[in-house]
Amino acid sequence: MVTAQTPTNIAVIKYWGKRDETLILPVNDSISLTLDPSHLCTTTTVAVSSAFHQDRMWLNAKEISLSGGRFQSCLREIRARACDVEDENKGIKITKEDWAKLHLHIASYNNFPTAAGLASSAAGFACLAYALGKLMNVKEDESQLSAIARQGSGSACRSLFGGFVKWIMGKEDNGSDSLAVQLADEKHWDDLVIVIAVKETSSTSGMCESVETSLLLQHRAKEIVPKRILQMEEAIKNRDFASFSQLTCADSNQFHAVCLDTSPPIFYMNDTSHRIISIAEKWNRSEEAPQVAYTFDAGPNAVLIARNRKAATSLIQRLLYYFPPNSDDLSSYIIGDKSIAKDAGINGIQDVEALPPPPEIKDNIPPQKYKGDVSYFICTRPGRGPVLLSDNSQALLNGETGLPK
């Protein structure tokens, strides 16, 4: 039995459009930032036993089917790379050949809402590939494992590393070179603070429709993204927040532009998303240098990246000013790293109510507030890649029964 923990990631240069649906091969490279797993992560326990009669899986304590092609691809690819496992103390001996016949139990848990546009499938498939790789003594490195996780969910490949990660689209038809590499680890640029404004909705995808109907998608993939990838790598290397912010915002907006150019059009951003963008843009333009970058995935949640802790406290003040909570309970409204709100002088609802309008609002009319339009905020930071949890008390399966605890 092995238990692993894997982070989520947020793309700053977006993946949108596949050239191969089954192998999940993208039409362009993408770059992401891995988020701290203390706040957003998947934990997965995988177990093997000759007593198991079939492969089974539980997600957030509820059994789910493993019959889907994406699960089957991951299981098949990992099994093909399994090696001998021997532990004399525990009396375990499994040969390379045994793995094809043995069944698995898998339990997975997200410490954040699943399917709310928070990259749960990315963390999930990365954790599955990583945990199974450890269980089956797979010799492949993280990049090679990422090419397996990719076949579960494209962006999962980027969750095999901490810090800044590039998913190289690759050229091969079999997808063997479509994998993730680390650009910089999570310590390289640890000034950054991430605030996610969550509005819970069900997430849907329309990527195939975009590839089939958007006349702008191929132009983006072929002409625009390759240049942006180089610029973004340079910005990350130099911790150049002005360039990082400009590229991140422009690429998020262009991804949503391609969604809109799809038939039927796809709208992931709503009026609240638009308002958050306006708040960020107005603030950035009022300062000498950009203070915050924004990016939106396939849902209305805003991921805001502040240049440093000082900017993050100013950001949280602005966000709370415009989007005060519906209830007085701040502790469930600002989650994750709560110290940012404390630094911003926000200890209770009365501090939210006392917030002045941001100084960049120059007209005398106080701006409209949008109470209740954000479900909650998550404060976090750049985070590490997958880790094994060796403490068996953290396992999600019972060592005796092989069933969820």
Added chain:
Amino acid sequence: MVTAQTPTNIAVIKYWGKRDETLILPVNDSISLTLDPSHLCTTTTVAVSSAFHQDRMWLNAKEISLSGGRFQSCLREIRARACDVEDENKGIKITKEDWAKLHLHIASYNNFPTAAGLASSAAGFACLAYALGKLMNVKEDESQLSAIARQGSGSACRSLFGGFVKWIMGKEDNGSDSLAVQLADEKHWDDLVIVIAVKETSSTSGMCESVETSLLLQHRAKEIVPKRILQMEEAIKNRDFASFSQLTCADSNQFHAVCLDTSPPIFYMNDTSHRIISIAEKWNRSEEAPQVAYTFDAGPNAVLIARNRKAATSLIQRLLYYFPPNSDDLSSYIIGDKSIAKDAGINGIQDVEALPPPPEIKDNIPPQKYKGDVSYFICTRPGRGPVLLSDNSQALLNGETGLPK
């Protein structure tokens, strides 16, 4: 004194992006449908008198400045083409040369909200150019006048004709070949019914920012629009609603995609616009052939084009089902051609309340309604081009004083 009436128009292949800011020369051709002036039009009276001391203008009975470059361009270009005017009965004799010294009074009135995203500046500048052309005995035809109106507001050039109109971008640096031509008159395809869902907001433009920052705009202008223009001309010629609808919706969505790809991004559509698109898309997909096209200009107002009267009654039922009025007063909620609502069985608020959910909603949960999210609906049809109003009682200026009535 001359009084003219000019229609508004709605682009079905959009104009977005100028290659020359002063002359207002676009980066691509566009095609529009002229709307019936009985429901949406500008009326303009222009008067000349040696007693006038300066050029003056009143818009909706309020004096406005004529010092702006766009007004000055139109006045200069028209004056340069003025010819001798002689009316023995009235004892008028103005020579070509006199026009440079004589001052004008201009009064203009929109029978619909100004600057609410309903192309008021298009109708306005078209009417100004047309009325002045008549007053000054300008020999140029409508196409040549359109090149003058264009210098007031780009899309104004398309309001010089009824029916379907193409604005040819032209090649000349001086803009002389950037003008409108009629593709088909308003009788060519008079099955079409237009319903505009109005949400009053102030309109803003960000066209320059798009040209400067959107990496998709040039690709759209150079590679995509030229093909679409040919397809749209063919669809109009053949009254092929399926192609017309597909092109209209795709081009509207792509225009908004380019807006989103601008830095800072421009959002003209809001959640209500997105909902109207979803309603139209869902309905179209549930039918054998598309029933309605949608298009949005630089504002949240939806312009819906139904394939015929039957489709229009089904459309108005759907719209009223989802967007019931805030008050019980239907007469100010559905304006323009009210017979469409009558045909749909809508005579009072009780008929709106009794509307069943559209049959394409297959799940058992009744869909959410959005009361008050639309300000009002305008029902109209394809319309004629500019006309002179010879009845002096319709003039907006007093024949004695030269001031607004």
